Amino acid sequence: MRLQVENLSYSYGDKKAIDRIFIHVAPGEFVGIIGPNGSGKSTVLKSIYRGLTPDSGKIMIDGEDLSAMSYRKSALKMAVVTQENELPFDFTVEEIVAMGRFAHHKLLDIETSEDKLIVNSALKYLGMEALAKRSYIHLSGGEKQRVLLARALAQQANLLLLDEPTNHLDIRYQMQIFDLIKHLNIAVLSVIHDLNMAALYCDRLYVLKEGRVVDEGVPEKVLTPKIIHDVYGVHTFIQKHPITQKLSITFLPEKQD
Numbered sequence: 001m002r003l004q005v006e007n008l009s010y011s012y013g014d015k016k017a018i019d020r021i022f023i024h025v026a027p028g029e030f031v032g033i034i035g036p037n038g039s040g041k042s043t044v045l046k047s048i049y050r051g052l053t054p055d056s057g058k059i060m061i062d063g064e065d066l067s068a069m070s071y072r073k074s075a076l077k078m079a080v081v082t083q084e085n086e087l088p089f090d091f092t093v094e095e096i097v098a099m100g101r102f103a104h105h106k107l108l109d110i111e112t113s114e115d116k117l118i119v120n121s122a123l124k125y126l127g128m129e130a131l132a133k134r135s136y137i138h139l140s141g142g143e144k145q146r147v148l149l150a151r152a153l154a155q156q157a158n159l160l161l162l163d164e165p166t167n168h169l170d171i172r173y174q175m176q177i178f179d180l181i182k183h184l185n186i187a188v189l190s191v192i193h194d195l196n197m198a199a200l201y202c203d204r205l206y207v208l209k210e211g212r213v214v215d216e217g218v219p220e221k222v223l224t225p226k227i228i229h230d231v232y233g234v235h236t237f238i239q240k241h242p243i244t245q246k247l248s249i250t251f252l253p254e255k256q257d
């Protein structure tokens, strides 16, 4: 699955949220979007998962124009986990994960035994088997997040879009989820808040500031003290970690004695 975003712009009313954005994700690539609050990260993802219609620009999936694609077809191609994990009705965990199979069926089709297997293995993958019959609304934030990831996996799409997928999770689950996603070997475009996680897991990064891509490239190119200072206004000390061989970022307090 190849994703190409070309010259994408969107305004909320007269406020420009994203401005002429270019992003591409190659098959199997894990690409991160970083940038401060309000820089347009979620708006980029929303445009791709068709949560809004861009004012201009083009989104292509495997060379096909997304705006001309049926919603069902785009749901077969991409799975999404956003930050909004509240649902209006109560379902069990397993019912929610089974929703990931909807795009594979015609309306009112019966769930097949293959669907059940896929749902069960997605639950197992995320360590949620024991919670299968539990009601979703009573789960903790982190548990909900894992259920929604399981639903995305059950969808078996080859492009995964994630908006801060681990923001409710403790460090063990954060690493587990990123490891798991990495091993899926599908195209991933993820907004990531934690720059050290971005350095550990992403093949390439896009840096957004005020609705524009201001830098892009491998973490070693993008995660420099200068760029981080320009974008976030904080000082850092950055080194290659001796064990992971990835960049490790330490944030420095403003005043040091």
Ligand code: ADP
Binding pocket: 012, 015, 016, 017, 035, 036, 037, 038, 039, 040, 041, 042, 043, 044
């Ligand atoms: P990020 O995900 O990087 O924090 P967003 O894409 O959510 O940024 O927002 C980009 C800009 O658009 C921000 O200035 C934000 O306030 C504005 N914005 C986002 N959603 C809406 C909305 N529904 N209505 C009006 N403005 C919005």
Ligand code: MG
Binding pocket: 041, 042, 043, 163
């Ligand atoms: Mg956001």
